[in-house]
Amino acid sequence: MITVHPAVFLDRDGVVINNTELVTDYNNIVFEDTAADAIKSFNDIGMKVIIVTNQPQVARGMCSEADIKEINERIRKHFLDKGAVIDHIYFCPHHPEQHSDVPEYARKYRIDCECRKPKTGMITRAIGDHDIDISRSFMIGDRTSDILAGKKAGMKTILVETGSSGKDGKYDVEPDYVCKNIGHAARLVRRNLTTKAVILAGGRGERLMPLTKDIPKPMIGINGKPVLEHQISLLKKYGITEIILCSSYLSGKIKEYFSDGAPFGVRIYYPDEEEPLGTGGAIKNAEKFIGGAESIFVLNGDVMTKINVSDVMDFHERRLHKGYGYVRAS
Numbered sequence: 001m002i003t004v005h006p007a008v009f010l011d012r013d014g015v016v017i018n019n020t021e022l023v024t025d026y027n028n029i030v031f032e033d034t035a036a037d038a039i040k041s042f043n044d045i046g047m048k049v050i051i052v053t054n055q056p057q058v059a060r061g062m063c064s065e066a067d068i069k070e071i072n073e074r075i076r077k078h079f080l081d082k083g084a085v086i087d088h089i090y091f092c093p094h095h096p097e098q099h100s101d102v103p104e105y106a107r108k109y110r111i112d113c114e115c116r117k118p119k120t121g122m123i124t125r126a127i128g129d130h131d132i133d134i135s136r137s138f139m140i141g142d143r144t145s146d147i148l149a150g151k152k153a154g155m156k157t158i159l160v161e162t163g164s165s166g167k168d169g170k171y172d173v174e175p176d177y178v179c180k181n182i183g184h185a186a187r188l189v190r191r192n193l194t195t196k197a198v199i200l201a202g203g204r205g206e207r208l209m210p211l212t213k214d215i216p217k218p219m220i221g222i223n224g225k226p227v228l229e230h231q232i233s234l235l236k237k238y239g240i241t242e243i244i245l246c247s248s249y250l251s252g253k254i255k256e257y258f259s260d261g262a263p264f265g266v267r268i269y270y271p272d273e274e275e276p277l278g279t280g281g282a283i284k285n286a287e288k289f290i291g292g293a294e295s296i297f298v299l300n301g302d303v304m305t306k307i308n309v310s311d312v313m314d315f316h317e318r319r320l321h322k323g324y325g326y327v328r329a330s
């Protein structure tokens with residue numbers, strides 16, 4: 001059996017290092033403060049860490065391909081010394097524009113290649129080299145070309161506000177998430193891959209009769225959208241996209257509206273609940289869908305909240321790692 005891994009594809013300049021100018025000397029590199037811990041946290045949850053970077057200075061005649069390789073190896077070593085493992089660094093040395101003012105050796109790099117982002121050549125190579133499950137993978141970059149490449153390859157995308165901060169405006173593309181830096185992005189990725197949400201949407205809503213005569217309580221519209229949709233948007237905003245919806249009363253209406261969650265950018269599971277089971281019973285009944293999650297976030301289906309899910313999960317995780325006696329969901 002081939003094991004497939006989720007991967008994080010990192011742009012190099014403006015993400016892992018803060019330089020945005022074309023780097024030709026390792027000694028000029030300024031490392032992003034949060035990068036080493038971020039890479040370690042990707043390592044911890046079994047993600048492959050792949051750097052994909054455009055390095056057109058070769059095509060510009062500013063340095064050789066060997067120079068770029070050496071700089072990349074030193075970057076890799078820098079992180080390895082801190083216990084952070086980068087599995088592979090791919091780079092594109094090309095540039096599509098023809099210029100006569102470049103040295104002879106650089107001219108062969110002036111081609112319209114398949115690897116320069118936003119093309120996906122480097123990503124495709126990495127998928128083959130490292131057995132990557134692209135549907136659970138992320139692209140993290142500071143330019144629109146990074147985001148476009150990630151989207152084209154079928155990944156979720158995060159724009160970081162370091163480096164160019166997406167202000168290059170080259171391509172018209174929206175990232176799935178925007179994070180302050182690679183450290184914040186790592187927390188979001190971790191949450192996405194290790195946390196599931198359970199929404200308890202089983203109540204009859206008798207006190208809301210006759211509003212709940214034909215629809216279940218969590219489907220009541222507020223500001224044009226069912227309460228449940230507000231909750232799903234909230235979870236998605238904080239990176240939680242695996243959602244277990246426990247319902248019984250008029251559950252068909254909920255399934256009809258949300259289906260498998262794809263139109264809402266999440267994945268929804270429905271444990272069958274023949275009769276109302278209450279809070280504990282519903283969670284227990286959802287067990288088979290919870291499996292594999294490190295943490296679960298439980299929400300009542302009839303609350304409107306703008307709670308900062310990230311802060312709540314961080315608090316929970318700090319306690320979990322201190323061993324405060326939480327039971328791991330597995």
Ligand SMILES: [Mg+2]
Nearest residue numbers: 011013014142
């Ligand atoms: Mg960049």
Ligand SMILES: [Zn+2]
Nearest residue numbers: 092094113115
């Ligand atoms: Zn290339």
